[in-house]
Amino acid sequence: MPGMAELTGDSLSASLVRAAFLAQTRWKALHTRTARAYLQYHALAASLELFKAGSVVPWVSYLFPTEILTSHGLTPMIPEVGSATLTGSDLREAVENAAARMSLARDVCSYHRTALAAVENGMLPAPTMCLGTTPLCLGKECLLEMLATRYGVPFREIRVPLPPDEGEAPPAVVAEVAEQIRELHEDIGRWTGRRPDLRRAVLLSNRAAKAWGDLMAERLAGRLELNGRKTFAIVFLGQLLWGTEAGAKDFERLLTERGRSDLVPPAFDGRRPKRLLWLHTVPHHDHAFFELMEKQGAYVVFEEMGQMHQELIDPDDPWPGLARRLTDHTLWGTSARRARLNIALAKKLRADGAIHFNHWGCRHGLGSLPVVRAAFIEAGIPFLAIDGDALARGGPNQEKALQQLESFLELL
Amino acid sequence: MPNAYYTCHLVPLGLLSTLGFTPKWLGARLPHQTTPRRDATTVHPTTCPYVTRLVAAAEALLEERPPDDVLVIAGGCDAMRRMGDLLAAYHPERTFVLAVPRASTEHDVRAFAAELVRLEQWLKERAVQTADAAATPTASATTGAAALGAPDYPSAPEPGGVFVVGGPMSDDSLLELLSTLGAKVAGLESCTFPDRWQPLATAGLDALPSDLSALAGQVLQLAICPRFSTTLRKAHLARRLEQTKASCVIYARQSFCDPGAYDALLVAELAAERGLPFLELEVGFPLEASGPLRTRVEAFLEAQLLDEDILGGDFLDDDLLGGDELLAGDLLTSQREPGHLPEPGPARSE
Ligand code: SF4
Numbered sequence A: 001m002p003g004m005a006e007l008t009g010d011s012l013s014a015s016l017v018r019a020a021f022l023a024q025t026r027w028k029a030l031h032t033r034t035a036r037a038y039l040q041y042h043a044l045a046a047s048l049e050l051f052k053a054g055s056v057v058p059w060v061s062y063l064f065p066t067e068i069l070t071s072h073g074l075t076p077m078i079p080e081v082g083s084a085t086l087t088g089s090d091l092r093e094a095v096e097n098a099a100a101r102m103s104l105a106r107d108v109c110s111y112h113r114t115a116l117a118a119v120e121n122g123m124l125p126a127p128t129m130c131l132g133t134t135p136l137c138l139g140k141e142c143l144l145e146m147l148a149t150r151y152g153v154p155f156r157e158i159r160v161p162l163p164p165d166e167g168e169a170p171p172a173v174v175a176e177v178a179e180q181i182r183e184l185h186e187d188i189g190r191w192t193g194r195r196p197d198l199r200r201a202v203l204l205s206n207r208a209a210k211a212w213g214d215l216m217a218e219r220l221a222g223r224l225e226l227n228g229r230k231t232f233a234i235v236f237l238g239q240l241l242w243g244t245e246a247g248a249k250d251f252e253r254l255l256t257e258r259g260r261s262d263l264v265p266p267a268f269d270g271r272r273p274k275r276l277l278w279l280h281t282v283p284h285h286d287h288a289f290f291e292l293m294e295k296q297g298a299y300v301v302f303e304e305m306g307q308m309h310q311e312l313i314d315p316d317d318p319w320p321g322l323a324r325r326l327t328d329h330t331l332w333g334t335s336a337r338r339a340r341l342n343i344a345l346a347k348k349l350r351a352d353g354a355i356h357f358n359h360w361g362c363r364h365g366l367g368s369l370p371v372v373r374a375a376f377i378e379a380g381i382p383f384l385a386i387d388g389d390a391l392a393r394g395g396p397n398q399e400k401a402l403q404q405l406e407s408f409l410e411l412l
Numbered sequence B: 001m002p003n004a005y006y007t008c009h010l011v012p013l014g015l016l017s018t019l020g021f022t023p024k025w026l027g028a029r030l031p032h033q034t035t036p037r038r039d040a041t042t043v044h045p046t047t048c049p050y051v052t053r054l055v056a057a058a059e060a061l062l063e064e065r066p067p068d069d070v071l072v073i074a075g076g077c078d079a080m081r082r083m084g085d086l087l088a089a090y091h092p093e094r095t096f097v098l099a100v101p102r103a104s105t106e107h108d109v110r111a112f113a114a115e116l117v118r119l120e121q122w123l124k125e126r127a128v129q130t131a132d133a134a135a136t137p138t139a140s141a142t143t144g145a146a147a148l149g150a151p152d153y154p155s156a157p158e159p160g161g162v163f164v165v166g167g168p169m170s171d172d173s174l175l176e177l178l179s180t181l182g183a184k185v186a187g188l189e190s191c192t193f194p195d196r197w198q199p200l201a202t203a204g205l206d207a208l209p210s211d212l213s214a215l216a217g218q219v220l221q222l223a224i225c226p227r228f229s230t231t232l233r234k235a236h237l238a239r240r241l242e243q244t245k246a247s248c249v250i251y252a253r254q255s256f257c258d259p260g261a262y263d264a265l266l267v268a269e270l271a272a273e274r275g276l277p278f279l280e281l282e283v284g285f286p287l288e289a290s291g292p293l294r295t296r297v298e299a300f301l302e303a304q305l306l307d308e309d310i311l312g313g314d315f316l317d318d319d320l321l322g323g324d325e326l327l328a329g330d331l332l333t334s335q336r337e338p339g340h341l342p343e344p345g346p347a348r349s350e
């Protein structure tokens, strides 16, 4: 298998290696025919295009409404996805070394630290524009705006007021956010000189959202059990593909048994497994947690972050629908709101417990922890918070976290 | 008058006074480290020391003070916003979280004005319940450092000295340390120092009953702190460095602070562009200006004296070394386009 370094170069040989590697990944997708393998292939193919000379590279926040990019034929560069991909590749050591040399404080979110090290060292493509959203965290806005300043490219931020603790964001708030998205869509067209086709992007996004929404509804109703650790990867990579033809087809593959055959929960030889709700991000490269769970007869039945894009957008008036995905996003809002929604989720799933992954440097997630934990305890749902780094493999925290997890699973 | 304990000088203090509350900075009311805490309100250890200590302070005050005293938390960053969430969970009637935008566009001013209206309503509802709600606010009630409990310059800043940048500072001990070591202070950019809070101290005294938009605009013009828009912050800091004719820069960064982390990078770049030596220190809250911090500041200042005395100020511009003085590390960490060598910059110490 070629190295990422060869894949991301701009020379003729790099493009030949790229073509060969993509062919391999495609072959794997064709062979397994699972949604996950296809998503991987399409996400990789789209991302590698960003490395070509002259590409328009929009660095965007994780929750950015990417349909306004695909409307212009653009692929987003999401720092969190970029960092997770690089640290899972043979560029891991190079990017870690680059991050270690960097003078940015080590206590910031490691997704962002890694992304900065990567772009400064040619392992991720430099931005043509940086587009943020106030949800979910301030750290990524700091990163995006700093990059925009360094590279002399435009920065825009969609400002999204916090939703109320109960109920939906008021229509006036949704209208204001919708207007910001509309203006930004226009700006992107002006900056790139490309003609938009938002209707097509929304229709394709809706196909994907319908498939994903149906699947999530089945899971919530208890009619379908999937491995939440694995479904996490679907939305995580899927963020690059909303509004594309490939994305629509890949999400639709989830509706067939074959398409989701690599998402099935582990087999437990007739024992009733402990079903856990996973909160926040996951350790992308550290399988020890999930292996331990499996050994102890437990698995992740549902992931908080999978709750994305389950509603359809009106193609004739897309702005309010795109806005509502931000204003009412389940992870946005106060800690009390996050606690309330997650407890409702755990009850609906009849989960045996919840695990909060305390990702290194995430003020948003860690900050809400005391309130979320207290609410779970009050609701009588077993709750464990484990410290870790989503990009780490092993590391100093792992052993302690594994011990905590083991005791927790025993108690369940 | 009841007290309104606030966390950040972006809260228009005059507005608090006008509505019958005495503004008091929470950072000046820290309980002793050993004061017992509820487990449930203990924040994660990777939270900035400022928020960590303010949560403890707020909890202690809300326990011991009369129920009319309130908290006004400026939720300008994730940590502070979550602090607001936490205290609101336990003291919903006494905690107000004010959302503060990161820029000062028309949209931001509108959004912030709406937040101020919300704050006004909230305070009015509470002020009605107090006996002396009609007490007349005065500018003097809010303008003195002592009244607020906010730190001040120990002596007036002088051009040509050390320019200090930081987040919230509990006191003037870093400035005192610089002066003890014989260095002048050219200026200070910190959340808690006079250049920030003095203009804001009276903000809002005459805002009511008029439109709060003007007040919102005023605060957002003044509030160019580390969590603010990078573009505006960069221009602001560049101006401050020029105005104060700084000779070197010290950044006192709170650990576990995202805005501070990115701001320190920005300031390091501004210093490098101007050929100013730069030192980044990781500090806590309260700030401990003794021990290792003192040693590092001392070494930093001494290194500059050495440069000036022995090598002459223009050493780095000399062609003597033909550019070989650049270390491989500089090349690797270069934040410029590939193919461009980094300009010789200051040593960065951490
Ligand atoms: S993990 Fe937290 S800090 Fe990092 S990108 Fe996500 S929300 Fe932001």
Ligand code: SF4
Residues within 6 Å of the ligand: B048, B049, B050, B051, B077, B078, B079, B080, B167, B168, B227, B254, B256, B257, B258, B259, B260
């Ligand atoms: S800006 Fe930094 S120092 Fe200030 S409260 Fe937020 S995290 Fe703490």
